[in-house]
Amino acid sequence: MARQLAEPIGLAALVQFAGTNKTTLISRFHKAFGCGPLTWRRNRRMAEAARLLREGQQSISDIAATVGYENSNNFSTAFRAIHGQSPRAYRNKAARKENA
Template sequence: MLITALRAWFTRPGAQIPAWYLTHSDFVVGPVLRLMHTNLAHPWTLDALAAKTGVSRTNLARRFTTLVGLPPMTYLRERRLALAADLLREPGATPAAVASRVGFANAFALSTAFKKQHGVSPSDYRTRESHTGT
């Protein structure tokens, strides 16, 4: 129902269609986003994504960056880290388990990227979030 409502809203005369909406209907970027979101833990590379969509790495990187606002691998890392933050709030979640679910090779790799993005380690984030209740 939401998709139908969005389509109706964005196809009305004079509608300003946001870039995020256009990305999903793009013949290159749409399939790449679906691949990433469907299997976030997969060890995606720019080469693999380009091969899956039948375009060159350069074309994929340029088109993705133009429509999404970030290069594909940066987008993927940020998406993984956002999901990791959500998963770390779950009771009993460990950095190693979260790393595996979101596509980091191990807890150390997740911790390094997470600390760079959030300013704290996954363990500290988990402790802080459990005390604040958010």
């Protein structure tokens, strides 16, 4: 899942891939990571997006696509929910810290 952040995947596909059932998969994810598989994936996508915003020069739309969002507005909403600020504000804040 971590290597294919841009690929759409649902819980049913994860259950099939793991060769288990939904309850067991979710339970094991909670024990290992403290959250369910889809929450883990969203958090991982947002962590990668934050890294790209700090380190790269890609546009926000390109970063959104890189981490699996077709719509940059949906990406911005998800990013704000995790990081408490828009991707643009996050990038600007990171650049100010780097230049300080």
